Amino acid sequence: MSAEEEVTRIGKKLEKMIDKKECDHASAVDILKVLKEQRMRLEVLQKTRIGMIVNNFRKASTNDEVITLSKSLIKSWKKLLPADQSTAKNSSSKPSTDGSGDHAEKANSEKSSTSEPSTPTAAPKQTSFPLKAADTTDSVRLKCRELLLNALKVEDPPEGAGDPDEIAVAIEDCIFAEFGNTEMKYKSRVRSRIANLKDKKNPQLRENVLCGYILPEKMAKMTAEEMASEDMKKLRAKLTKEAINDHQMATTSGTKTDLLKCGRCLKRNCTYNQVQTRSADEPMTTFVFCNECGHRWKFC
16 A cells, blocks of 8 residues: 555544544544654645644544644644745744644643654645634634635635635734734725635635745735736736826827828828837837827827
């Protein structure tokens, strides 16, 4: 049996235990120890999504040893993340709200005796491990987290996607950390994230956030231009260029001529301007304006 098949088999066992909500702790510990002995590779992590399964199993368990072993596995797999993502997460991490606060101190004291060293191998492109954020009871913040979660949820999540709930919490927490309150600027920032994540014409943004290509810290601070789809960016660039050309024409007195004929009204009452839109060694571009119907065109 290959490593991928073995990890998949173990993952199915853990999912059955989660669904039944009844766990034989001794069996669970044995399964996690077998999983820890597996030589984990990037491809296996991505295809089996075992990281998310173990994390969900940890949340569902109340046994200290199961929680400690699960955390140890997740910590060792986190070392497979890219160096730049790991650094970004460590520099912006906050107190965890993963529901294991009551066990944290005891788990840390037992980690040295239960965890085994693991050797980092290749680095994956995305992460599906728990993100850390501060807990809150503020009704406004909780509502914003709920709206962000709804914007992130999809019926068919992409391969390797993280937990939308944890990502939404992390994005909101980063926004709140920047403003320190839930006033107008905070709400405006949250609304812009929600609108862009729900944009049906820009599904790539939501997929990048779910797969970890865009970290919550970056998503919390991105401008509207940065979040826009590629088509929207091209359209904005085109409109900006046209606006610049129109401004140049407006500030330059045109030359009237009857040598040019309007293609719309077929009259010869026109005004033209010449603007250097290309490099200096290229000829100037002639822009023509019909004084009769207002039609503009570029004359080559």
